[in-house]
Amino acid sequence: xxxxxxxxxxxxxxxxxxxxxxxxxxxxxxxxxxxxxxxxxxxxxxxxxxxxxxxxxxxxxxxxxxxxxxxxxxxxxxxxxxxxxxxxxxxxxxxxxxxxxxxxxxxxxxxxxxxxxxxxxxxxxxxxxxxxxxxxxxxxxxxxxxxxxxxxxxxxxxxxxxxxxxxxxxxxxxxxxxxxxxxxxxxxxxxxxxxxxxxxxxxxxxxxxxxxxxxxxxxxxxxxxxxxxxxxxxxxxxxxxxx
Amino acid sequence: xxxxxxxxxxxxxxxxxxxxxxxxxxxxxxxxxxxxxxxxxxxxxxxxxxxxxxxxxxxxxxxxxxxxxxxxxxxxxxxxxxxxxxxxxxxxxxxxxxxxxxxxxxxxxxxxxxxxxxxxxxxxxxxxxxxxxxxxxxxxxxxxxxxxxxxxxxxxxxxxxxxxxxxxxxxxxxxxxxxxxxxxxxxxxxxxxxxxxxxxxxxxxxxxxxxxxxxxxxxxxxxxxxxxxxxxxxxxxxxxxxx
Numbered sequence: 001x002x003x004x005x006x007x008x009x010x011x012x013x014x015x016x017x018x019x020x021x022x023x024x025x026x027x028x029x030x031x032x033x034x035x036x037x038x039x040x041x042x043x044x045x046x047x048x049x050x051x052x053x054x055x056x057x058x059x060x061x062x063x064x065x066x067x068x069x070x071x072x073x074x075x076x077x078x079x080x081x082x083x084x085x086x087x088x089x090x091x092x093x094x095x096x097x098x099x100x101x102x103x104x105x106x107x108x109x110x111x112x113x114x115x116x117x118x119x120x121x122x123x124x125x126x127x128x129x130x131x132x133x134x135x136x137x138x139x140x141x142x143x144x145x146x147x148x149x150x151x152x153x154x155x156x157x158x159x160x161x162x163x164x165x166x167x168x169x170x171x172x173x174x175x176x177x178x179x180x181x182x183x184x185x186x187x188x189x190x191x192x193x194x195x196x197x198x199x200x201x202x203x204x205x206x207x208x209x210x211x212x213x214x215x216x217x218x219x220x221x222x223x224x225x226x227x228x229x230x231x232x233x234x235x236x237x238x239x240x241x242x243x
Numbered sequence: 244x245x246x247x248x249x250x251x252x253x254x255x256x257x258x259x260x261x262x263x264x265x266x267x268x269x270x271x272x273x274x275x276x277x278x279x280x281x282x283x284x285x286x287x288x289x290x291x292x293x294x295x296x297x298x299x300x301x302x303x304x305x306x307x308x309x310x311x312x313x314x315x316x317x318x319x320x321x322x323x324x325x326x327x328x329x330x331x332x333x334x335x336x337x338x339x340x341x342x343x344x345x346x347x348x349x350x351x352x353x354x355x356x357x358x359x360x361x362x363x364x365x366x367x368x369x370x371x372x373x374x375x376x377x378x379x380x381x382x383x384x385x386x387x388x389x390x391x392x393x394x395x396x397x398x399x400x401x402x403x404x405x406x407x408x409x410x411x412x413x414x415x416x417x418x419x420x421x422x423x424x425x426x427x428x429x430x431x432x433x434x435x436x437x438x439x440x441x442x443x444x445x446x447x448x449x450x451x452x453x454x455x456x457x458x459x460x461x462x463x464x465x466x467x468x469x470x471x472x473x474x475x476x477x478x479x480x481x482x483x484x485x486x
Contacts (some may be wrong), residue, residue: 006474107429114432124427131321138443151428161427168424171476172415181411184404185394186366189357190443191408191437194415200433211482223477229421230473233414235465238455 001142002027004051008034008068009175010205012057014112015083016040016118019055022145027051046073053079053139055106059082060211067097074101079135081106084209085166086216087127087155095129103129104136105155109166110146113200124148127155163218171210171223173201244385245270247294247321249313255300255356255446258326259283261362262298265388270294275316290318296382299325299351303454303458306333310340317344322351322378328409329459330370330398338372341439346372347379348398351391356443367391372396406461411469413452416444 001024005016008030020026020039027041028034029048036042037224048054049070058066063084081104084090091105105127115122124143128136144150153161176198183195201209229233244267248259252272255350263269263282270284273292274412291297301309306327317323324347327333334348344473367386369459371379387393396404419441422425426438456462 045466068261106380109429109431119441121432125429132290153429158429159430164424165423165427165429165434166431168422169431169437172437173433175469175472175476176411176415178475179411179468181407184408185392186351186352186368186396186401186404186408188366188409188412190412190416190440193440194412197436210480213480214484225422227473228416229418230470232421233418237453237456241457 001025001138002051004028004048004054005040005057006030006031006048006054006066007057008037009057009059011083011089011111013037014115015055015057015108018115018146022142025143028178032200045070049074051079052077052135052139053081053236056080056082056084059205059207060086060090060215061088061106064093064097067093071097071151074098076100079139081139083108083213084215085109086162087125087158088217089215091129092157096215102135103135104139107158107162111204113203118147120147121149123151125151125153127153136206158214160218162212162221163216167212167216167219167222168226170201170204170212171226173198174209177202244268244295244381245294247271247291247297247301248283249273249291249297249309250300251275251280251409252300252302254326254354256280257358258300258351260388263481265385267385272346289316290314293321295378296318296322296324299323302328302448302450302457303327303333304450307336307340310336314340317341318344322347323380324382326351327458328352329405329456330368330401331460332458333372334398336370345376345378348372349442350401350405351410355446356446358477364389364392365390366394368394368396370396370401381466403461405455406459406465410455410459410462410465412440413447413455414466414469416441417452420445446449 003019003024003026005012005028008028013142014026016026017039018035027048029045054157079102080098083106085107087105087107094103107125111124126140140150181198246262246267246269248255251271259269259271260280267386268393270286270291270348272288323341325333326349328350330348330350337346350368352366369383383393417430
């Protein structure tokens with residue numbers, strides 16, 4: 001099995017190197033010059049796009065443009081997969097730009113930080129965009145071999161659940177970062193966990209944060225719910241203080 | 244050493260039982276009928292108040308009233324300690340109601356949930372309200388024997404640091420609880436930590452939450468900073484969406 005990865009940013013470098021550890025040949029290309037991640041060969045764009053499976057590891061906001069540019073160069077025999085943290089829009093863009101290809105929308109729900117303690121049980125979402133076939137089962141089996149928790153769901157199901165889990169976590173992390181929270185000697189366990197959330201979410205790019213909020217059709221509703229919840233807690237507190 | 248604990252709610256039961264494990268005789272009394280925690284003897288109020296050391300384990304909002312009622316019954320030889328999660332007001336109430344006693348404001352910064360994985364390194368704040376003496380050193384040494392991280396600081400230092408650590412953690416926990424966050428198969432590690440924070444903070448009483456916010460002189464400023472931070476993040480997101 002030959003796997004191509006397009007995009008060697010923080011996630012692409014980590015993910016391509018990880019994929020190489022399961023026995024497949026992994027080749028990569030990127031818009032910008034990058035050194036090859038461990039186990040990965042940097043190859044000419046044409047070769048990478050012609051792999052059996054081609055993962056795009058680019059930012060959500062650049063994905064549509066990248067697809068428009070590269071889709072004419074991707075042979076129809078190549079299975080195309082994205083790895084974006086939202087799924088409704090990327091799936092739509094793949095359908096529009098690669099109508100004849102076998103396509104799978106995916107979300108590996110981890111990164112270099114959260115994978116540090118092992119891969120076992122980390123969620124890996126697959127949203128097949130076509131009838132399942134042998135090619136689908138083969139890549140699913142390959143990914144399963146790493147110990148990920150493979151989850152199949154529709155792109156809408158994914159985005160709704162993700163807005164109220166990953167999306168809110170990043171929102172809380174960025175908000176607390178804005179407050180410049182500091183470590184303290186009297187940190188409770190809860191506060192230490194909160195600081196860890198801030199550290200991990202803010203270690204991801206700011207672009208990912210904005211993309212998670214802008215390109216998830218359920219994120220706005222999530223943020224509104226959060227604002228309403230804060231108002232409720234503050235109002236209840238106010239009524240206690242007035243006593 | 245004989246230690247008395249007044250108050251056998253969730254924290255008092257846990258704390259008195261824990262104190263008995265270091266070799267001291269621990270006796271307890273409570274306004275309401277309670278079964279004796281492991282290692283602790285329920286004794287008449289007079290006896291408990293006459294212990295060498297008397298810890299109050301009552302809610303912040305009831306502490307002043309409890310002191311007014313019980314202080315005439317506490318012999319001057321008894322060292323009086325509170326365990327409230329805020330320190331400025333409780334210290335003031337102890338000074339007003341027990342002018343001649345040796346008093347120590349304390350904050351054991353853990354509870355039945357956070358102590359489940361061991362006591363080592365859990366912060367235990369001591370704010371001596373008098374010149375340090377042998378009685379002070381003796382109880383400090385006894386508490387140290389459990390492995391707590393003993394920290395000495397003024398009541399103001401404590402409240403400022405606590406508002407921006409424990410206080411904000413509880414505020415975030417209660418707000419997310421209000422949103423009725425659910426476990427999900429696609430939970431990231433960050434979201435799992437967030438759910439754990441919600442679980443632990445909301446396992447404490449609602450009274451503790453309100454008291455932490457109302458009786459900490461720095462909590463209002465902390466909540467305002469949080470609101471300002473959310474506004475900033477939302478505004479920045481809005482400006483991205485307008486592009």
